Amino acid sequence: MTTERLVYLNDNYIQEHQATISVYDRGFLFADGVYEVIPVYEGQVLFLHEHLQRLQQNIDYLKIKYSINTSSWQTICNKLISSNGPDCPIYIQITRGCESTRNHDYGPNIKPTVVAYSLPPIKLGGSLNNSPIKVITLQDNRWNHCNIKSIALLGNILLRQEGKSVGAEEVLLVRENGCIVEGTTSNYFIVKDNVIKTPPLSNEILPGITRQIIIALCKKNNLRLIETNIDNEQLINSDEVWLSSSTKEIRSVGIVNDTIINNGKAGPVWQKVANLYIDNIKQLIHGK
Numbered sequence: 001m002t003t004e005r006l007v008y009l010n011d012n013y014i015q016e017h018q019a020t021i022s023v024y025d026r027g028f029l030f031a032d033g034v035y036e037v038i039p040v041y042e043g044q045v046l047f048l049h050e051h052l053q054r055l056q057q058n059i060d061y062l063k064i065k066y067s068i069n070t071s072s073w074q075t076i077c078n079k080l081i082s083s084n085g086p087d088c089p090i091y092i093q094i095t096r097g098c099e100s101t102r103n104h105d106y107g108p109n110i111k112p113t114v115v116a117y118s119l120p121p122i123k124l125g126g127s128l129n130n131s132p133i134k135v136i137t138l139q140d141n142r143w144n145h146c147n148i149k150s151i152a153l154l155g156n157i158l159l160r161q162e163g164k165s166v167g168a169e170e171v172l173l174v175r176e177n178g179c180i181v182e183g184t185t186s187n188y189f190i191v192k193d194n195v196i197k198t199p200p201l202s203n204e205i206l207p208g209i210t211r212q213i214i215i216a217l218c219k220k221n222n223l224r225l226i227e228t229n230i231d232n233e234q235l236i237n238s239d240e241v242w243l244s245s246s247t248k249e250i251r252s253v254g255i256v257n258d259t260i261i262n263n264g265k266a267g268p269v270w271q272k273v274a275n276l277y278i279d280n281i282k283q284l285i286h287g288k
């Protein structure tokens, strides 16, 4: 028998089999909500402020009435971590809530549904030991608000599954103008002649927290990084390609479509930045 995990649901802590929501919840009916995934290592929640700030911006954008209190969320995260495991990232989902039936528009008194639970554990530095992965590129047919961490992920899901069907672990998305903006579940970076490049923030990409941390670490360590549009030509002619996300850390890419990058090996700039990223987390955890 597997042990039941604890779930936070609308101010209550309950066992997962009891954590149920209404069939009229607008998250279920319309994907009317937003989410966050926050990394947790050795019992400590990382970059909480940054994730909650993004969540509040997303909630405000959707005009959901919910105000985030950081210390309450620290308590919720701690409780889930101590019940469910010290290396399990926290998933938070906030939907607009439900009314008595299905209507596209909603009234002024609707109350949000707030859920948080633990995801399967991840190992700190796991990305350092993984061999470079294969990615493919596909036309980005998602909506025009990809900067919102919306639970409406059907576009991402279909594209990612198409990648999986040909053995690709991630799909990089190409806009109509030829710019490659991000992955279905990650941001990305390339390296050319020791210059690190990543697409700039816009409505076409999620402002990844890992991306933000990487940019800050590169600046602090005097590595050359520019935020600039990247097309297919630049991508396949780059010396290195990496992906970033809260659960992936920084993953090196060895194949893009049919092009082998850096002989299929992880590159030296990736090694440096991935080490900086993991060392930074270790410092945050151990307070050094």
Ligand SMILES: Cc1ncc(COP(=O)(O)O)c(C=O)c1O
Binding pocket: 037, 182, 183, 184, 185, 186, 187, 205, 206, 207, 208, 209, 210, 211, 244, 245, 246, 247
């Ligand atoms: C589409 C997309 N882009 C980028 C990211 C990376 O964001 P973060 O670094 O905040 O995990 C994610 C993470 O889930 C994502 O879904």
